[in-house]
Amino acid sequence: MAEVILKDVCKTYGSLHVVKDVSLHIQDREFLVLVGPSGCGKSTTLRMVAGLEGISTGTIQIGSTVVNDLPPKDRDIAMVFQNYALYQHMTVYDNLAFGLRNRKVSEDKIKQEVMRATEILGLGPLLGRKPQQLSGGQQQRVALGRCIVRHPQVFLFDEPLSNLDAKLRAQMRVELKRLRERVETTSIYVTHDQVEAMTLGDRVVVMKDGCIQQVGTPLDIYNRPKNRFVASFIGAPAMNFLPVDIVQKGDFFHAEAQDFSIRLPPQRAAIFARTNRRPVTLGVRPEQVCFGPCPAGHETAFSAPVEVTEQLGAEMVIGVRAGDTLMMASRIAPEAPIAVHDHVPLWLDPRGLHFFDRESEEAIN
Amino acid sequence: MSMAPVSAAHRPRLLGEKERFMLLLIAPAALVLLSFEVVPILIGMNASFRDWSLVNPQKTWVGLRHYVEVFTDPVFLKIVLPNTFILMVSSVTLSLVFGLALAHLLKRQFFGRILIQTVVLLPLTIAPVITATMMRWSFNDQFGILTNLLAVIGVPQVGWLSERWPSFIIIILTDVWIWTPWFTIILLAALQGLPKEPYEAAQIDAASKWGIFTHVTLPLLRPVIAVCVLIRAIDAFRTFDQVWVLTGGGPARSTEVFSVYAYVEAFVNLDLGRGAAAAGAGAIIMLAVGLGLYAIVNRAMEVSR
Structure with a gap:
């Protein structure tokens, strides 16, 4: 667990400015949601924290380490992807164990961690199955488990519920909320769904065109939008x-x-x-x-x-x-x-x- | 027709207008297929049951005698069949491995990639007969460029095309050289279409390069690889041109494969009945092998879906 500090972070592709001067201070154990329409730079920001995208200028700090030049595996982060990104030929158990095996953790310890995650997420009966035998919600739970077993400093979520149908999404939202109470880890959560942002976030960051529009608690943003864009984006039916x-x-x-x-x-x-x-x-x-x-x-x-x-x-x-x-x-x-x-x-x-x-x-x- | 158009219109037709139009559209292809595939196969099957040689105009019916002869011919059993399977397995395996390696190489962006890609694909555009002729000359025991190059780097002088295993290795390598580009293009296209998230997840999970290859790339490519192997294996079973041009099945029939065997029986020994029976025997074996492979491929596809 650690705080994450983004300082004047920019991302450019040639002349295209995707993320502009993003500065954020994410507290230890805080659940921060980045929300905005598609193309607003929220996913790019998350991927820069993960190390999957390079940082054009600025610094990103996890705990006391500046991670700008560290590869993803050395940043002590775990990530959940929109399309689950599980290893299709491995059982659920092996999917959970993969990251630990690569880090030379003993099989006893792996078993202990997998069982703990299994218990938290209710994956018990699924351990021997392969991902294609699971429903979307179950696959996403396995992806969550893959994060939990590693005890990383930061959880990163890249629109984890977007591939699920509306009913399952609401159900998983509640599960995520419950999970937070059992696993207190600094989290950054990207979504385009303002309901997820409002319900999950300790604080919400609204982004547009690569710029932060407003940072605040969900109620703060709902009641005191800083500009017309934030006011129209948060709340349904819209203002x-x-x-x-x-x-x-x-x-x-x-x-x-x-x-x-x-x-x-x-x-x-x-x-x-x-x-x-x-x-x-x-x-x-x-x-x-x-x-x-x-x-x-x-x-x-x-x-x-x-x-x-x-x-x-x-x-x-x-x-x-x-x-x-x-x-x-x-x-x-x-x-x-x-x-x-x-x-x-x-x-x-x-x-x-x-x-x-x-x-x-x-x-x- | 003209006397009762009304009653004709009311009589239920066997085929509707749409069906008749569809039949019309497939008729040319069906005609070609019928006259150049089905009819020759039937003639060939008929021939395989007869003593059909150019010196025996009677075309005597001999039943299964030719089949029995083929299946008890020591050359067929001890040389032709093993050769065919060795060629099939080694050619498919090696071109798959090389194709996969080249596809990985060409997936990256680097200076001159397009040029290298074009050169790599060249063997596919050259007729196998020409490729085989080039190889035969390259390994000619007096003038061959490769014979001489190999001698320079200290490889002992071998009669490359006059001994069984050296010549068979050349046949295999020629086939690999011809077919590697085919694997390369298909696998390159497949590689470029793979989702990137599993790779990113594996990166975060601290997987090594080899781990990413075996745990992400290979499982994702499995359906494509399975189909490629199936198609190529069936095709490799029928290899003819390279073998015929390079060695003609020699020395002393030691590099003969199934289709060369059938060709020699029919058109060199002019025993059409025996040749047709050999072809039929090969078809039966291939059918069995093909069905087995197909079952394996189906399983591979299911697992990775």
């Missing part, structure tokens, strides 16, 4: 964005778009007091668009025509027309008397109002 003008009317500030106007609560409007008109984007999560009359003390009511309704059983999601945007509202009671073309009363939870500069897309606080 609504509505270009609005901030207009001062008397003592109050209003956010206005075509056919849409709300009065901003004074504490939120304070940030606009300095300039009275500014092109901004209003961001609000669907669960903070509420159906019904606005409770007393809030001033964010508006009404809008319904364009779509999605009945999910536990809740209803509707889409209403607000300016040029189809604004989604979730968490609506499934029995609510709402039909397409109805004009419905809605209000925005003031705690959930986010404002982004329309040009820089940075959050305005």
Whole structure:
């Protein structure tokens, strides 16, 4: 177990800049998730930590050792791949033992380690089988076991659940979570799935175009996104964005778009007091668009025509027309008397109002 | 036709329009196959049961006599069959090993790779008869370039093509030289298509280069290798040109392989019946060997899937 420190790490292929100045300090025993759309450099960053890709500039330190020039086998890391990458002709036992045998560990010790991993992961009945006789979830458990037996300093996960179907993925996510409690090892986990990032990470790193956008706890990132990209990437259904003008009317500030106007609560409007008109984007999560009359003390009511309704059983999601945007509202009671073309009363939870500069897309606080 | 088009249309046809069109499309190929494969095989089978020589116009029916003669001929049993199998096994094994090595070499990027790749593939583009002729001259006991080169580096002077084992080794090496490129291209393509993750996992697992080769590359290549070996083994069983050009089966029939044996019986001794029976005998043996290999290949494919 060790901390991992990335300092100004860059990766270039010719003129292509894939990872730009990534600096991260991953604490001992921390579970850090790198999340972002495909091509954002998250996998490349992970592979640089593993030693499978060279580092163009910057340093990577595992524990007290700078590992820039060490081959993967000497970095004391273990990695789980998206497509499992098991040795197809070996039994599960031999797959688990392979890394230890190469390191000249005694067979007694190997057996002891394999049995420990087997017990943690529930692989007992599978030890004599070969990978092609296992399901995807079982294969990925074997791949996890291959990491556990070695007691490495760092676990690296490269989209380990992406090859599984939705149901199995949810199940494996829970298993990973449980595994973390039994095996406390510094982990770096790469995924494009924001649900995995939110549920697994102690901290989450959101990346885009090779740059870190934001680092923080899952709640931090969810509640205080630094920019429009982070706000749109984390959370499902995705945050609504509505270009609005901030207009001062008397003592109050209003956010206005075509056919849409709300009065901003004074504490939120304070940030606009300095300039009275500014092109901004209003961001609000669907669960903070509420159906019904606005409770007393809030001033964010508006009404809008319904364009779509999605009945999910536990809740209803509707889409209403607000300016040029189809604004989604979730968490609506499934029995609510709402039909397409109805004009419905809605209000925005003031705690959930986010404002982004329309040009820089940075959050305005 | 013209009198009752309506009733004709209503009568259920044996074949629909689609089927008839399909038959039309395969007809040319079927015709060629029939006239140049099926008919000759039938004629050959017929011949193998008759005393069909050019001096006996009667074509007397002799039943299985020719087969019995072939299977009891000491030359066939003690020389031809062992030779055939030695050639098959050693040629396939050696060209597989060399092909695999070359494919590994050519997988890397290096300066001049394309040039080397082209040169390596050359033997495949040359007719085996020409290759064999080149080899025969290279090992000519007076003028042969290789005979002389070998003498210079101290290899004792041997009548390379006038003694059994030296000439048989040359036959094997010629066959290996011809077929190595074939293994090389197929294995190179297979190597380039292998997933990279198992290699990375093995790297992290501290596997040695040899460990990566035996535990990652070979298991992943197994299905391709199995199919290559199957095809080549069946093909090697029928080798004719190289042997015929290099030694003609000599000296004293000692390098004869199965197809040379059949050819000599039929077209040198002009005993067509006996030659056809030899060919038939070979086909039976090959069928058995082929089925055995096929079963092994199937198993290899299953394990690696």
